[in-house]
Amino acid sequence: MTPQHTTAAAVAVGDPVLQTVGVTKSFSGVRALEGVDFELRAGEIHTLVGENGAGKSTLIKVLTGVYTPDGGEVRYAGETVHFxxxxxxxxxxxxxxYQEVNLVPLLSVARNIFLGREPxxxxxxxxxxxxxxxxxxMxxxxxxxxxxxELGRLGLGSQQMVALARAMSVDSRVVIMDEPTSSLESAEVETLFRVARGLRDRGVGLVFVSHRLDELWELCDRVTILRDGQWVHTGPMAQTTRLELVSKMLGRDVDEVRAGGATEFGASHRQSGEPALVVSGLDVANRLHGVDLTVHPGEVVGLAGLLGSGRSETVKAVYGALKARSGEVSVAGRKVRTGSVRGALASGVALLSEDRKAEGIVPDLSVRDNIALAVLPRMSRAGVVSEARIDALVDTFMKRLRIKASSPDQKVRELSGGNQQKVLIARWLATEPTVFLLDEPTRGIDVGAKAEVQALIDELAEQGLAVVLISSEMDELVEGADRIVVLHDGHVQAELDSTDLSSSELLAALAGDRAADPQAPIETEGQHA
Amino acid sequence: MSTTTADPATSNAPEAALANRARFASLVQRQGALAIFVVVVAVASVSFDTFASRGNLTGIAVQASFLAMLALGMTFVIMTGGIDLSVGSVFALGGVLAAWGSQHGTLVAFVLPLAVCGAIGLVQGLVIARGGLPPFIVTLAGLLFARGLLLLLSDEGATTYKVPRGSSFRELAQGELLGVPYPVILVVVFFAIGALVLHRTSYGASVLAIGGQEDAADLMGLPVQRTKVLTYVASALLAGFGGVMIASYTSSGVTILGVGTELEAIAAVVLGGTLLTGGAGTVLGTLVGVLLLQVIKNVINQVGSLDSDWQSVVSGTILLLVVTLQRFLTRVERR
Known part of the structure; x- marks a missing residue:
């Protein structure tokens, strides 16, 4: 049964082939896309840029029929369509x-190309x-x-090529490539680009998503930038500088932030004595290449970087959740065995993970049980848990963090995002950590709770905790951190003192320009703009 | 056949050696049952002079033909990554319905069981494909349902319907063409069609794609739901037809048949080299698996001193050996 190709009207090169007009999409009340306009022309390679949560993937899923938009419309070859x-x-x-190849590994290459349309x-x-x-x-x-x-026996790059060949064999009008290069070698990337350009020259419209910024200038004709589910900018790639791209992506002028005081973070903290956390040469296969990081007690060190730069990987590796190939981690002067979460916990490292739903909170347990989870072993004698001690501990933390719950027995799923986050912070604080790693602690919580979490981070640092703060929000880093370590492609790009930080410095560092690194010789060849 | 990929080739000699080893491993994995089968047959032929006799071999082939029908359907089901636990009961139900139906004419003896069994398969397939329920549970329900229906029809198994003397229905499994019993011919024809369907039709391609990577199959626009429904219908129809054959062979609707036969069918499929996770395998491998199980039974019967209960013990051991070997070889293959 051969799929029928609906023959939509031909589109001349340069005319829009795939468009969204005011597309809106929400997930359980949270807006993922807000009135997004996007236009792909026939015969162009168009890149879609945005940080995590900007709405890129949601938009792609709307374009490809995985999601149905709540509002607005999708137009294909000039006609409104409902996939x-x-x-x-x-x-x-x-x-x-897709990033992960969506073919059938056990079947042959030829079978995969023609599945459903075999001669x-x-x-x-x-x-x-x-x-x-x-x-x-081929x-x-x-x-x-x-x-x-058999497809599964080929390298990932070759598998991507097969996926492209399949796209070509169906005479696609539009090819959408969602991070196709993230697992490819550079030679394979070259081939992919060659094929993509060939398709463009035949009048196909291509959407290309990648968080390797260099690739965008190499391949793409136009760029559309999304932020927080909204359209921000569309323009020719050649007329967009790196700095412009990154600042539009992240959305805020650093100087403006400094003047405005957008967060609850207070002044810088005194740092004292021996470093609480020393990371040297941390190396994780394909992800991190020799990351160094030092945090003193009472200091908040911000980890900045674009998507895929290795921020989360760094804290996960310190916490032992990612296996480090080489490198050392020591806490309060003592070496920690890497690659072991138990080891890291025992030496006083706590990680508030980025995805609190998947990795942290147990929604059906009570506030009390969620807080007590990590300290249960310590609170029990011969396997019997001391209820009184737990009650006392939970009471202390609920007051100290101002957790708003009807009682300690309320289920965590019924709390607001901000309060859930506080419950998680309380859980980790109960383990009395020396080093607290916070991965996007304020993402997805409302403004008020955000301010409270920010104030709390400040307070914890003042009490002598060493804090590593990851945030995609520039304001949080600039105001909340004493120092900012900028990661790029898995290595430390720059280390900046946040008190005299200029907007261009931070943006340039984020964009990966070597010029921003004071230790590096000034050279501009890395700038593709 | 060159196996070069776009990756820059590394040193050639060890690569080739590895490829050879992988190819050998893959061969053994897919034909492992055949190798064991050949060995068992050879040993049995030498050890028992009665084994290689025409009568005994024909007997084995006819005995194996009923399980073969179930296993053929099961092959497709497993290939999609599913499982069909209902086939043993459906097989027995088909037999009882055929025997009862034969009292009202040969046509009824065919149509009635196939209609009922096909309907059971259709419901199972729809619930699995549309409802997204696990095949294990759905077909377990089907197993209970079909067995219950059978018991209702036969006064809790007390009534055994007989195929009337002189009914042409008996010919189906008792007749022969040029000395070859009809059941054996039917199995050969059905398996040949099965192989063609699996490897040469878009339905077969969908079956393999679904078992290999269901999400990908869906994203590629293959008819995932329809393929699954068809597969469970086919499985139930083949089981029902197996029942029709055995009713003709025994001239009656034996109510105690088919208990645990679904597991034997699964064993035959896995012995034949089909991955239990789906996506790869062959129809002919399944046939070898069925024959291997039947030969083991026969050989143990030949050893007069051995209790027939040893059949299951030996079959189980061989199954375990084969799957362990397959897993080991898969590892060698994938390095």
Whole structure:
């Protein structure tokens, strides 16, 4: 049963082929897209840029029929369309290539290219013709792959090529590539780009998403920037500088932030004595390349960086949740065994993880039980838990962190996001950590709770805790941290003192310009703008 | 066949050696049951002069033909990554319905069981595909339902319907063509069609794709739900047809048949090299698996001193050995 290709009207090169007009999408009350306008023209490569949570993936899923928009419309070849399933978009001629290859690993390359549209003879699949056509397609793409080989045996790069070949073989009008390069070697990236340009020259419209910024200037014609679910900017890539791109992505002028005082963070903290946390040469395969980090007691060190720069990976590796290939971590002068969460916990490291739903909170347990979870072993004697001691501890923390719950027995799922976050912070504080790693502690909570969490972080540092703060919000880093360590591609790009930080310095460092690193020789060849 | 990829080739000699080893491992993995089968048959032929006799071999083939029908359907089900626990009961139900139906004419003996069994498969398939419920539970319910229906029809198994003397229905499993019993011919034809369907039709391609990576199959626009429904219908129809065959063979609707037969069918499929997680396997492998199980039974019967209960003990041990070997070889293959 061959899928029917709906033959939409032909689109001339340069005319819009795929558009969204005022598209809105919410998930359980949270706006993921707010009236987004996006326009892809035939014969262009258009990049979609935005930080985590900006709405990129949601927009792509709307374009490809995975999500149905709540409001606004999607236009394809000038007509309003309503894709209900991914197959609808595909049959219309919109192909998507995902970060993880979405093909069938146990089938051959040729089978994967033609699945659902196999050439036939007398009603049966003509394997010979299928392999021949697959070989021709590969030759056309300039890819040397045995089309009879099982797909799963090929490298990821080759698998991506097969996905592209499939997209080409269905005569797609639009090809959407969602971070296709994140797992490719540079030679493979070259091939991918060559093929992508070839498609563009044939009048196909391509959407390209990557968090490797350099690639955008190399490949793309136009850029659309999203932030917080809203459209921010669309323009030709060649006329957009790196600095401009990054500042529009992150959304705030640093000087403006400093003047405004947008957060509850107070003044800088005194740092005293021996460092509480020393990380040196931390190396995680493909993610981190020799990260150094030092935090003193009473100091808040901000970790900045764009998506994929290695911020979360750094704290996870310190916490032992990611296996480090090499490098040392020591807490209060004592070496910690890397790659062991138990080891890290025992030496006083706590991690408030980025995704509190998946990694932290137990929604159906009470506030009390959620707070007590991490300290249960300590609160029990011979396996029997001392209820009185737990009650006392929970009471202390609920007061100290001003957790708003009807009683300690209320289920955590019934609390607001901010209060859930405080419950998690209380859980970790109960373990009396020396070093507290906070990964996006204020994401997804309302303004009031945000301010309270920020004030709390300040307070904790003043009490002598060493804090590592990851945040995508510039204001939080500039105001909340005493020093900012900027990561780029898994290494430390710059270390900046937040008290005399200029906006251009931080943005340049975030964008990965070496010029911003005071220790590095000034050179501008890295600037593609 | 060159296996070069776009990756820059590293040193060639060890690469080739590894590829050879992988190919050998893959061969053994897919044909492991065949190797064991050949060995068992050879040993049995030498040890017992009665084994290789035409009568005994024909007997094995006919005995195996009923399980073969169930296993053929099960192969497709497992290939999609599912499981069908209902086939043993459906098989027995098909037999009882066929025997009862034969009293009202040969046509009824065919149509009635296939209609009822097909309906059971359709419901199971719809619930699994549309409702997204786990096949294990759905077909477990089907197992109980079909067995219950059978007991209701036969006064809790007390009534055994007989195929009337002289009914042409008996010919189906008792007749022969050029000395080859019809059941054996039917199995050969069905398996040949099965192989063609799996490897040469878009339905077969969908089956393999769903078992290999269901999300990908969906994103590629393959008819995932329809394929699953069809697969469970086919499985139930084949089980029902197996029942029709055995009713013709025994000239009656034996009510105690088919208990645990679904597990035997699964064992045969896995022995035949189909991945229990789906996505890869062959129809012919399943046939070898079925024959292997049947030969083991036969050999143990030949050893007069051994209790027939040893059949299951030996079959179980071989199954365990084969799957362990498969897992080990998969590891070698993937390095």
């Amino acid at each position: 209900r399933r991914p197959a609808d978009a595909q049959h219309a001629g919109i192909s998507t290539i 036939r003879r007398f009603g049966l699949i003509d394997v010979g013709a299928m392999n021949k056509r697959a070989r021709e397609l 030759a056309e793409l300039g890819i040397d792959i045995d089309v009879t080989a």
